[in-house]
Amino acid sequence: MYSEELRRKAARVADKKAAIGPDVDLGMFESAPVPHKYLADEELCELPEEEQKHLLMAGLDVTQKDRGGTYFQKDTSVIHCDSRQEGIEVLPIRRALEQKDWVRDYYWKLVAVDTDKYTAAAELNLHDGYVIRSLPGAKSIYPIQACLYLDKDSLQQNVHNIIIAEEDSELHIITGCATSPHLKKGAHVGISEFFVKKNAKLSFTMIHNWAEDMVVRPRSAARVEEGGLFINNYVCMKPVKTLQMYPVTHLVGEGAVARFYSIIVGSPGSEFDVGGRIFLKKPGTRAEIVARTISNGAKIIARGHLIGEVPEIRAHLECKGLILKGGVIHAIPELEGHVEGVEMSHEAAVGKIAQEEISYLMSRGLTADEAASTIVRGFLNVDIPGLPPQLKAEIDKVIEQSDKDMM
Amino acid sequence: MLFIEDLQVELGGKIILDHIDLEIRQGETHVLFGPNGSGKTSLLMTIMGYPQYRILKGKILFKGVDITNSPINERARLGIGMSYQRPPTIHGLKTRQMVDICSRGEAKVEDLAMRVNFQDFLDRDVNAGFSGGEIKRSELLQLLAQDPDLMLFDEPESGVDLENISLVGRTIATLLQRDHEGIPEVSKSKMQLKRERTKMGLIITHTGYILDYVNADKGQVLFDGMLSCVSNPREILTCIGESGYAECVRCIVKN
Ligand SMILES: Nc1ncnc2c1ncn2[C@@H]1O[C@H](COP(=O)(O)OP(=O)(O)OP(=O)(O)O)[C@@H](O)[C@H]1O
Numbered sequence: 001m002y003s004e005e006l007r008r009k010a011a012r013v014a015d016k017k018a019a020i021g022p023d024v025d026l027g028m029f030e031s032a033p034v035p036h037k038y039l040a041d042e043e044l045c046e047l048p049e050e051e052q053k054h055l056l057m058a059g060l061d062v063t064q065k066d067r068g069g070t071y072f073q074k075d076t077s078v079i080h081c082d083s084r085q086e087g088i089e090v091l092p093i094r095r096a097l098e099q100k101d102w103v104r105d106y107y108w109k110l111v112a113v114d115t116d117k118y119t120a121a122a123e124l125n126l127h128d129g130y131v132i133r134s135l136p137g138a139k140s141i142y143p144i145q146a147c148l149y150l151d152k153d154s155l156q157q158n159v160h161n162i163i164i165a166e167e168d169s170e171l172h173i174i175t176g177c178a179t180s181p182h183l184k185k186g187a188h189v190g191i192s193e194f195f196v197k198k199n200a201k202l203s204f205t206m207i208h209n210w211a212e213d214m215v216v217r218p219r220s221a222a223r224v225e226e227g228g229l230f231i232n233n234y235v236c237m238k239p240v241k242t243l244q245m246y247p248v249t250h251l252v253g254e255g256a257v258a259r260f261y262s263i264i265v266g267s268p269g270s271e272f273d274v275g276g277r278i279f280l281k282k283p284g285t286r287a288e289i290v291a292r293t294i295s296n297g298a299k300i301i302a303r304g305h306l307i308g309e310v311p312e313i314r315a316h317l318e319c320k321g322l323i324l325k326g327g328v329i330h331a332i333p334e335l336e337g338h339v340e341g342v343e344m345s346h347e348a349a350v351g352k353i354a355q356e357e358i359s360y361l362m363s364r365g366l367t368a369d370e371a372a373s374t375i376v377r378g379f380l381n382v383d384i385p386g387l388p389p390q391l392k393a394e395i396d397k398v399i400e401q402s403d404k405d406m407m
Numbered sequence: 408m409l410f411i412e413d414l415q416v417e418l419g420g421k422i423i424l425d426h427i428d429l430e431i432r433q434g435e436t437h438v439l440f441g442p443n444g445s446g447k448t449s450l451l452m453t454i455m456g457y458p459q460y461r462i463l464k465g466k467i468l469f470k471g472v473d474i475t476n477s478p479i480n481e482r483a484r485l486g487i488g489m490s491y492q493r494p495p496t497i498h499g500l501k502t503r504q505m506v507d508i509c510s511r512g513e514a515k516v517e518d519l520a521m522r523v524n525f526q527d528f529l530d531r532d533v534n535a536g537f538s539g540g541e542i543k544r545s546e547l548l549q550l551l552a553q554d555p556d557l558m559l560f561d562e563p564e565s566g567v568d569l570e571n572i573s574l575v576g577r578t579i580a581t582l583l584q585r586d587h588e589g590i591p592e593v594s595k596s597k598m599q600l601k602r603e604r605t606k607m608g609l610i611i612t613h614t615g616y617i618l619d620y621v622n623a624d625k626g627q628v629l630f631d632g633m634l635s636c637v638s639n640p641r642e643i644l645t646c647i648g649e650s651g652y653a654e655c656v657r658c659i660v661k662n
């Protein structure tokens with residue numbers, strides 16, 4: 001009945017191109033299920049060391065130390081899923097859809113199933129995904145880690161995630177997507193729907209660690225209620241063939257706040273079309289989008305769109321790009337005020353490392369190269385108010401690591 | 408020792424410094440006066456090695472090494488350091504990290520910061536939104552960490568409030584190994600202290616306030632891109648005050 005309706009809608013758009021971004025022929029990929037054995041806690045730690053390192057760079061710590069729970073999906077199968085904190089639920093979405101009626105109240109409620117062929121694929125051939133929920137008043141001490149891993153060559157992985165922070169709760173998630181070192185090509189289609197309820201706080205830090213021939217099409221949307229805070233961080237320092245996403249957030253309650261931070265370093269041959277769109281629908285809402293992009297020969301489109309629908313809202317968009325070794329950075333900041341009394345601003349810049357700053361650091365004893373990498377590291381080092389230090393450290397670690405590869 | 412001979416410097420297609428001769432011996436501190444736009448900052452930047460200041464003629468020696476064409480960091484390594492008039496902001500780099508860079512990781516950052524009352528700024532990005540006076544203290548903090556042998560100060564006391572001026576003055580005196588100069592009674596003889604002193608300084612000042620803390624050995628006036636006279640710094644200051652730069656340069660040159 002209800003789910004049949006979704007399938008019908010999806011089927012109608014099975015070939016519909018996305019509104020933006022290069023079109024991808026999904027026929028190049030296979031999406032038949034790839035079974036993998038479920039791994040117990042100890043078995044996770046027995047994964048090959050190289051794989052562990054790779055996972056760590058996408059935020060997944062197999063030892064689960066300082067983690068409040070884990071969702072780990074390899075190809076199409078869930079290989080580990082548990083919560084270690086009271087008041088926080090972590091479930092595979094397929095099981096949740098079968099066993100928990102309430103999941104249906106969230107499933108496809110923010111992202112339209114008939115958006116394009118990617119949403120259609122996620123409905124028609126859903127592999128799995130996670131449902132993470134913090135119960136009312138629960139506070140996650142340690143972040144929950146979620147990892148979507150691609151191991152099988154030529155696989156198209158379709159996932160759907162639902163994240164719910166109930167009233168007055170606090171939830172932190174670090175989620176990584178990674179591919180195994182031997183994988184050549186693959187596709188990742190990921191639907192994510194975020195619900196931040198009254199006075200709840202949700203931080204979502206996503207680290208992507210793709211391979212050169214990966215096609216990535218996330219589709220996500222969020223809804224933030226009165227007094228809620230949604231922090232959405234995105235870090236991608238590794239090559240990817242094409243990545244296009246334009247997540248939408250609706251601030252629907254008074255005083256709701258959304259902050260988006262993205263850090264992207266694009267290597268030659270990579271194509272990014274990324275950005276965020278935030279609707280400010282109630283007085284007292286605030287939004288901030290900060291993007292830092294570096295091109296080392298990539299093509300990067302950095303979008304940002306803020307829509308102020310009512311008075312007494314504040315929104316700011318900051319989009320800065322550095323072209324270090326060729327490539328294109330195209331910043332598209334958009335502000336849309338619909339009434340008197342909105343306060344919206346943006347700051348966009350695309351350029352190079354300022355010689356004056358290099359000289360300044362050289363006069364303190366650094367070589368020209370050291371000075372340049374210090375400035376680049378500073379450029380990528382954004383303060384993220386409200387993000388737990390542990391998660392900031394995870395981001396710093398990823399930047400530090402790829403800084404070594406980059407310079 | 409710093410030794411500059413017949414230096415000619417071009418910036419943006421214009422000769423901004425010409426026929427510059429300057430010698431600062433070990434332990435000496437000189438003060439540099441001159442009207443706005445006369446080329447004082449340019450001279451310091453040229454000594455520091457900023458490539459946009461193109462040296463067309465002449466040479467610069469430091470500690471016997473010809474550094475005329477050396478990159479900035481080599482000069483820094485040889486022991487030249489600068490406190491800037493208008494340093495750039497470096498986003499994402501904390502002042503704490505900058506001090507660490509200056510000291511090559513050896514300084515106790517908090518302790519040094521305490522000396523210039525700058526503890527509260529360590530976790531801010533370098534120079535981001537610093538007020539005029541805060542920039543001066545930040546620059547001094549970096550020099551404290553770097554501990555160079557020749558220090559170039561570009562208007563270290565301008566924009567500094569009355570309370571901080573003595574802090575700034577005393578810190579510069581310490582950096583230049585001249586702490587005793589404000590104190591009348593010192594155990595060692597002045598001659599002995601002078602002999603042991605190795606640090607060199609070149610200080611740009613308009614007001615001369617710094618002379619209350621640092622008893623500079625010589626004063627110079629830069630006028631129209633040329634160094635016009637060498638004399639006692641207080642005399643020069645008085646002369647400029649009474650008759651203006653142009654007159655002052657003429658009268659001292661005549662003498
Ligand atoms: N990029 C540039 N291109 C051309 N001329 C420049 C450039 N930068 C500075 N100048 C000029 O060089 C001259 C010397 O400037 P400098 O900053 O050295 O003066 P100053 O003596 O330090 O002045 P102040 O006392 O105001 O600090 C000035 O006339 C200035 O306008």
Ligand SMILES: [Mg+2]
Binds near residue numbers: 447449
């Ligand atoms: Mg100047």
